[in-house]
Amino acid sequence: MSRIGKLPIAIPSGVTITVDSDAITVVGPKGQLTVPHLSDVTVTIEDGNAIVTRKDDQKVAKAQHGLQRALLNNAVDGVTKGFEKKLEVNGVGFRVAMNGTALEMSLGFSHPVKYEAPTGVTVTTNKMEITVAGIDKQQVGQVAAEIRALKKPEPYKGKGIKYADEVILRKAGKAGK
Numbered sequence: 001m002s003r004i005g006k007l008p009i010a011i012p013s014g015v016t017i018t019v020d021s022d023a024i025t026v027v028g029p030k031g032q033l034t035v036p037h038l039s040d041v042t043v044t045i046e047d048g049n050a051i052v053t054r055k056d057d058q059k060v061a062k063a064q065h066g067l068q069r070a071l072l073n074n075a076v077d078g079v080t081k082g083f084e085k086k087l088e089v090n091g092v093g094f095r096v097a098m099n100g101t102a103l104e105m106s107l108g109f110s111h112p113v114k115y116e117a118p119t120g121v122t123v124t125t126n127k128m129e130i131t132v133a134g135i136d137k138q139q140v141g142q143v144a145a146e147i148r149a150l151k152k153p154e155p156y157k158g159k160g161i162k163y164a165d166e167v168i169l170r171k172a173g174k175a176g177k
Contacts, residue, residue, distance in 0.1 A: 005041075005065035008049040009073050012080050017050055017072075019043050024072060028079025031120075031135045035071045038064040043072065050076075078135040085144040087130040091151075091159035096125050103130065107151040108159070115150065117143055129164070 011017060015028040024035045024043060037043065040061035041054050052069040054061040077083070089096050095106040103115040103123050117123045121134040121143045130147060134140045144163070153160035155171045162168060 086164035
């Protein structure tokens, strides 16, 4: 039995889950998310909980059991609380500012770098900190990864864009005489 898959998902008040044959729709106070309904598992709603069970004990069904539960739980968390990731910009001369809905950055290149966030994700700045927020966990993580990829942190001085909780292992520079 999947350790994650067998756990019930508590449905908070104000959240409704609609189960169809090909998709599961989760509607809450922050918005609406659609999760694919995987073929080898069934989702039932009883007593304010969503329960995911698999149809048989084949390898594919076992893999989909935990996955379906995790996707559904992330959707419920997203429409109630939302998700956010924080990024830090480190480096002399580096600048971060919002220009309308676009994120405009000076990252040591010969040109300013602009990043337009997709719909459903909000990007805000506070000095040298970038906050990516939204209701879809996968989309928030993807946008944060794309922003970080614009200037990855380097190991000698630590310059670049890193996650707020990320630890950059520093290397020693050249050994002088």
